[in-house]
Amino acid sequence: MSAPIQIQPGETFTLNVGPQHPATHGVLRVKMEMDGEYIVKAETVLGYIHRMHELMGENRTYPQVLPNLSRLDYLGAMGYTHGHVLAVERAAGIEVPERAEYVRAIMVELNRIASHLFWFGAFVMDLGGFTPLMYAIEDREYILDMLEAVTGSRLTYCYFRFGGLYNDIDDDFVNAARAFIPRMRKSLKKYAALVTGNIIFEKRLKDIGPISAEMCRKYGASGPVARGSGIDFDVRKNEPYSVYPEFDFDIPVYHECDSLARYMVRMDEMEQSLRIVEQGLDKLPDGPIMPKKKPKLIKPAAGDYYQAVETARGSFGIRIVSDGTKNAYRFKLRSPTYSNMHMFDEACRGMMIMDALAMMGSLDLVIPEIDR
Amino acid sequence: MGAYFNEIFRGLQSLCIGLGITFKEFFQPVVTVPYPYKTIKMSERYRGHTELVEDESGNPKCVACGMCQRACPSQSISLASKSVEYEVEVKGEMKTKKKKVLTKYELNFTTCSLCGQCVESCNFGAVTFSKDYNLASFRKEDFHFDLLNRLKERNS
């Protein structure tokens, strides 16, 4: 454990981590004030992949914004599209058929597993173990294949539509998903033995990178980061949306506040997502996937609408201010990792660089989603 | 003292478990596909760039209504049409009618986000997805697809 140290002024140097650096997984730049291997201050610099999604949301009609939401977070795109369609459906008062709601939940949960799997692999790679990434990607491929067969695309799905879905799932998908669940459970056991139980891994994460619940509240952190600090908050339970109240699942919460707790939350979440997928497949009703009557042109009544969803990275909020036209007047995205990332500076002070980067990995940053 | 040795033994044990797993995987079959030599068939619903659909006579089904152009989020589609007069028999009488014929349908693939809004917005089923994914070039002009031309090439 790195002890806090006293630093004399003028004895530090600046280390520029990123925008091209193996640990930042994208184009995040961190300007670190270093004292040897210890971090004195870390300033995160954003803007290297800013694409003005919010402005695009204001200049385009509602259906035209749909593909943009997948580009926010390319690892868990379903969750973000889900938030958008729910917000617009709420604004325009569109009824969603029950089957579509169930399929959406199944898709979002599968995508959450895929996202966590990739995070798991990349995180262990941050710690220097390359092999778990390959195993995780192999399992993730099964999910992507299933999703591709239904949606036609592997990462940026653009699958949900206002009122329903782009196209229906078939028996092949149901069978593949059913076959995937036991396979994934077996893999989770393998990961637990190969990585979670490993002494080196445990030594690197235990008591490293403490983030208190108080700090999470201060910065507005959500998702697995907050749940690893003992905050029992999950939008799916606290502000239920879609068909989530129908499912029986738990929210894993750990009180250790360290990197290992955040890791454990995500590993447990995969199991919970599998449970949701299992129940969703069992309860899947027959019926249409699009509502019978749907407005030809989506023009929500003037007003202010907000919808939060729990994505793989935390609570994603979307606010739409409508002035009654076919374009939104204001299109505001609240992305979870933006808040999570800003804790990095305060949390990493006095840590050694390798611990700090391990902690950064445990925050699960996806830079295009921070920068939007 | 006990805790000290306990931790060493626990650590050694965990390392051996990890080694056991990777050793088992060493003898498992390879799961990757040697890509350029072998490719995977794209799924039925794969969304590649768009293609025009032809009718029975080999002409594009497109009536140049411009719905796809309006639906496109990134203004990637530009189309042009001309009016032609044609004769049709209505109630035993020959009448001259006008219709629009597509003369140009250009897809700017560099800005296309493969969302499929154009395919969905088309009321005539005139646009569909292709299964092409091996698209690479050094020049961006190569991605300004003239879909009408591609259709003609496909037919010839």
Add this chain to the structure above:
Amino acid sequence: MSLTVLNAIIAVVIAIGFAALNAAYLVWAERRGAGRIQRRPGPNVNGPLGLLQPPADGIKLMTKQLVIPGGADKALFMVAPVLAMAPAIMSFVTIPFSDMIVAHSMNIGVLMIFAFASLGGMAILLAGWGSRNKYGVMASVRAVSQNISYEVPMLITVITIVMMTGSLDLKDIATSQAGGIWNWNIVPSLSAPLMPVAFLIFFTCSLAETNRAPFDLGEAESELVAGFHTEYGSMGFGLFFMGEYANIVIGASLITILFLGGWGCPLGLFPGVWWFLLKIYVLIFSFIWIRWTFPRTTIYGLLNLSWKILIPISLFNLLLTAGLLKVF
């Protein structure tokens, strides 16, 4: 006189050839092995089984431009890769592959190898310092503290072996274990009951000395980009790479000679160089296997392991063996 000189030159050429060939093909073996562990084939395009990959890589590295960064200390920058490769080759000279095959038998072979091994740390320090790269400097400081703290338990373990054999000559150490697996140093005996533990300590230390994962802190790519060789390209990088693999071969040879009976057969039959090669390649496979299984340790975790676990245990082993040798 001229014959002695010629002999020496031939020996050095063979040593260089062996080191270079091993370095080149161990890269291939490592990539294939890593591929199999990760359920993919590894390099398989150039030649059958990808066997032409090492020459292709070599040609690529040799034909690339040697870039020296503007702020770098030119002399140190150029000398560091040579310094990484040379001691590794020098150490080969004294390693006996069988009772006949040894380039130059020395009665202080063990000492010579350790003297050269500590030069490896120097090369890393110069590389990091000379390239004037912050990542490089941090990595080289790490690597040096790592090398120093792991030489201690390593040497203490070697002293135990030397005490048991009564010789610093690698050949004597190997011949003293001739006859079968029950004579090998790894097997606990009445006078040295903790030898398997000593073997584990020595094995761990050789991983750390060769900067192999999970102790590859000097080139920890996820935090220090490429560590001490961040600024190196073309053959400068190639020499570091070859030096690393040559060091691995030397580490494996040392373990074989000190603990696994050198060129002796486990059953005492047909001793010869083939047993030696078999043993070192099995050890190298285990190095590769370990690298692709575990995550990297932290620098303080690494030092804790050395000073709190390996050194006390190896010291205890030394004292115990010394006492028991007196008794029996």
